[in-house]
Amino acid sequence: MRPIFDPFVLPFVISMTFVLLYCIIGMIRIIFQLPKEDRRKFLRSLIYPKSALKNFRDLVNDCLFHTKIWKRKPLLGYMHMSIALGWFMIIIVGHFESITFSPLRGLEVPFMQKMMSNLYLPIFFRYFAIEELSLKAQIFSFLMDFFLLMIISGIFIAVVKKKKPKKVGMKRVTKFGIKEDMVRLSLWTIFPLRFLAESSIANIAGGSFLTKYLGFELVFGGNYNETLSMVFWWLYSIDLAIFMTLLPFSRYMHIPAEALLILLRNAGLKTTEPRKGYAVAEIYSCPSCGLCIDVCPMSEVKDNYKNTAVYFIRNIRKGKRRRDVKNMTEKCLMCGKCIEVCPLGIESLNIKIAQRKKTYYKIKSDFSYLERLQDYKTTRPQDDLSAHSQKTLYFAGCMSHLTPKITRSMTKIFKLANENFEFLDADGSICCGRPMMLTGKINEAKALIAKNTELIKKSGAKKLVLSCPICYKVFKEEYQLDGIEILHHTQYINELIENDKLNIDRSDKRYAYHDPCELGRAFGIYDEPRNVIDNIGLLTQGKSDRDMSACCGGSIGSLTMSMEERDEITKNTIKDLTLNQPDEIVTACPLCLKTFARLSPIEVKDIAEIVVEGLEG
Amino acid sequence: MDNVDLKLFNKIEALNPDINTCMACGLCTATCTAGNFTDMSFRKIILMLQRGKDKEAIELVKKCMMCGKCMMICSRGINTRNILLSITRIYNEEQNI
Structure with missing residues (x-):
């Protein structure tokens, strides 16, 4: 008869309760910090079948299979998948196993102990179990061993990655302090310790190819030593406890936070406040993997790699060094490569813009002079305004006026393609508003956007060709030009070529x-x-x-x-x-x-x- | 010149040392988007601030659209946008009017 309780489970049970409470409270806090509108949107998205299905798919793909990392770096993808999926499956299969073969079967146990046993039994099942020879039991122990092997192989790659990042395709990795090193060490040792603990008792509890044949027979030489076995079970539990207790304060917080982030993102939310709601979910989801360091253009200058997204997010998370955060925010080129490469899709640029919005400017912009601007082409008589419906409008944007080669070429192309076009801002335009948005002055940008919208709508055209991607971005995202097709000139020229309007x-x-x-x-x-x-x-x-x-x-x-x-x-x-x-x-x-x-x-x-x-x- | 209070200007200078490399060539003025519609001129802003004409300078600063063309074109590589933002942060409109 095996015992149904042993004091060695206590460190794990206590730390696990702490982590669960921490995550639940954190989640509720984030949801309450969301703006009212967003919160409603989020809760609604959880119920709708369509979005719920998408949530499920994304959770499986991103949290368990890590498909995004697979695509970029297969070896790193395998490393993450083996640990995440392996661990998840061990928990799930472990629960089924402990329910099916529970040592508590047929016993009268107090309610509290039953609750507690739900926490520790699946994790330490082997300690409380007696080997069963039924096929069902054998399949369970095979699965448990298989996933344990999978995790250990992943940890092996992780150790290689730590020692030689180049072997897994990374030039630079994030630098960590002692605390992070300790958490990582505790994570790495959890599964080898589990292997030793389960192996040491495999003659009583049973096991499969890994724990019974490799572990018990080879590592322990087929001998069962109760004291040694207890030492490993204690170590396993304490190690889990160290990891769980430190998890909320380390980068491994990304494991629970990522799930919430995926749900929030699928609800269509965006960062509006740099340190509240959605941004907090993003900040805690950052695993500090450092994939953004190699791709960031700033890393070209030696010391500037310290300004990359991973360090930016870490500084916000630490909550100190506000000055550093501000400087990093203002230095970023906003090219978006870090978002493209981020396995979690953390949109750090939105946090930066939200942060820039917080800067207080004593002098306010004054665009009253724009009111006097009635029409871009003040020199042109305003007679043919109504006949523009079939016309293509060309808006070069202020930047293109610095490079007249572009506007001249575009004019030529329009003529050669026999296009009925109008060069709206031939005499110079006002700025599209995107540069102003990038400084965080959203209201000022809106003034420019409103004026441009007014002038463009006045022309009555249905197609608008732009030469500047900066304009294109803000036109697509912020302008309300109902019914006007917006094209960048690359798209427009491509259309002309496909329609055989240009002979090149x-x-x-x-x-x-x-x-x-x-x-x-x-x-x-x-x-x-x-x-x-x-x-x-x-x-x-x-x-x-x-x-x-x-x-x-x-x-x-x-x-x-x-x-x-x-x-x-x-x-x-x-x-x-x-x-x-x-x-x-x-x-x-x-x-x-x-x-x-x-x-x-x-x-x-x-x-x-x-x-x-x-x-x- | 001696009576000019350059306390605020010195703050700008400390944040943007490149402001002193300006040689008032006027490229920024020639390309300025706002300058197309107003008397906005970045070169003038620097000169005015150096001479203590804060009030006039601020009137010009308000007109900037932040497009950054002056920065692209500047022959001295001055980060004009950041200087302008620094001015709006450090100078106080009320105090000077």
């Missing part, structure tokens, strides 16, 4: 294409510009294309970055782009164009320019 001579010139952040990562416009270039010449591959394309360095997202630091980023990006010896660099953003042109050894052109060259050649 293909040359054998080699082009490298640079994806502007606000066009590629923000809207996934990767194929249109590539189609266009395919029709003009040869497209060469850069070191990192598409969603991993690097920032040009000129981004207006950063407020404080100095020109020297920007130049380092620009040089590096040019190096990446010219990897396969292109003749020219092609981009689709006036800001990128201007930034590259200063430092590039080869010519930099806008996509519209090379189209015009192809037309003339």
Whole structure:
């Protein structure tokens, strides 16, 4: 007869109760911090079958299988899946096993002990069990051993990753303090200790290929020693207790927090406050994996890797060093690569914008002068305004006026394609509002947006072509231009080519294409510009294309970055782009164009320019 | 010049040392988006602040749209946007009017 209780389970039971309470209270706090509207949205999303199904799918994919990491780095994907899925399955299968073969069967036990046994029995089941030879029991112990082996193989990769990050495809990893090291060590030792504890008693409790044959026969030489066995069970329980107690204060908090974040995200919520509600869920979900360090353009300058998303989030979480947080917020280029690569999809840029909103500016903007602006083309007689419905409107944006090559090329393309077009801001435009939004001055940006909306609506056109991805982003997201189709000129030119409206001579010139952040990562416009270039010449591959394309360095997202630091980023990006010896660099953003042109050894052109060259050649 | 109180300007200077490399070439003024519609001129703002004409400078600062073209074009690589933001943070509208 085995006992049904032993004091060694107490450290685990106490720490587990603590963690469960901590997580539940934390979750309730986050939900209460959400704005009322968001909270309602969230609760509703939990009930609707469609969103509930999506929640379930995402929880399984992201929390257990870690499909996002698999896609980028298969070895790291396996590491996470083996530990997460393995652990989860051990808990689930362990529960079924302990219910089926409970040592409490047929016994009269007090209610409290029954409750407590629900916590510890599945975890320490082998200690309280007697080997059963039925097929069902054998299948259970095989499954338990299988998942235990899976976890141990994952931990093996984790140890390799810690010692030699390059072996798993990481250049730089996050640096940690002693506390994090301790938690990690406790996590790593949980399962080897479980293996030893279960093996040491396998002659009584039974087991499968791992614990019984490998563990008991080989490691313990087939001898059962009660004292030694007790030592391992105690160590296993204490180790679990250390991990569970420290979990809420370590990066492993991402394990419970991620589940909540997925639910909140699927409800369509966004960060509005830098330290409340959704942002808190994001901050606690950061596992400090450091995948964002290698991709961040700022890491090019040696000491600037300390400003990357993972350190930013860690600083917020620590709740100290507000100055550091503010400086990091203002330095970020807002290119969005960290979000693209983040396995949890933490949108740190939204936290940064929310943080920037908090800055107090004593002097308020005054755009009253815009009221006097009646029409962009003040020189043009206002007679044909009503006949514009079939016209295509071209809005170059303020940035494109710095690069007249683009506006001239676009005008030519419109003419050659026989398009009935109107160049709305030929005499200069007001800013689209995106740069203002990036500084966190949302209300000021809204004033600019309102004025532009008014002027564009006045023209009555149904199609709007933009030349600047910065404009494109804010036009798509903030402008309410009902019924007007908004296109970036890469999309527009691609349409013209597909409809055979442009006859381009293909040359054998080699082009490298640079994806502007606000066009590629923000809207996934990767194929249109590539189609266009395919029709003009040869497209060469850069070191990192598409969603991993690097920032040009000129981004207006950063407020404080100095020109020297920007130049380092620009040089590096040019190096990446010219990897396969292109003749020219092609981009689709006036800001990128201007930034590259200063430092590039080869010519930099806008996509519209090379189209015009192809037309003339 | 001696009577000018440069306390606030010195604060800007401490945050943005590059402000002193300005040679008043006027590229920023030529490209300014707001300058297309008003008398906004970043070069003028710096000169005014250095000479203690805070009130006039602030009137210009208010018109900025933050587009960042002046920063792209600046021949001295001055981070004009951040200087402008620093001014709106440090100078106080009420106090000078």
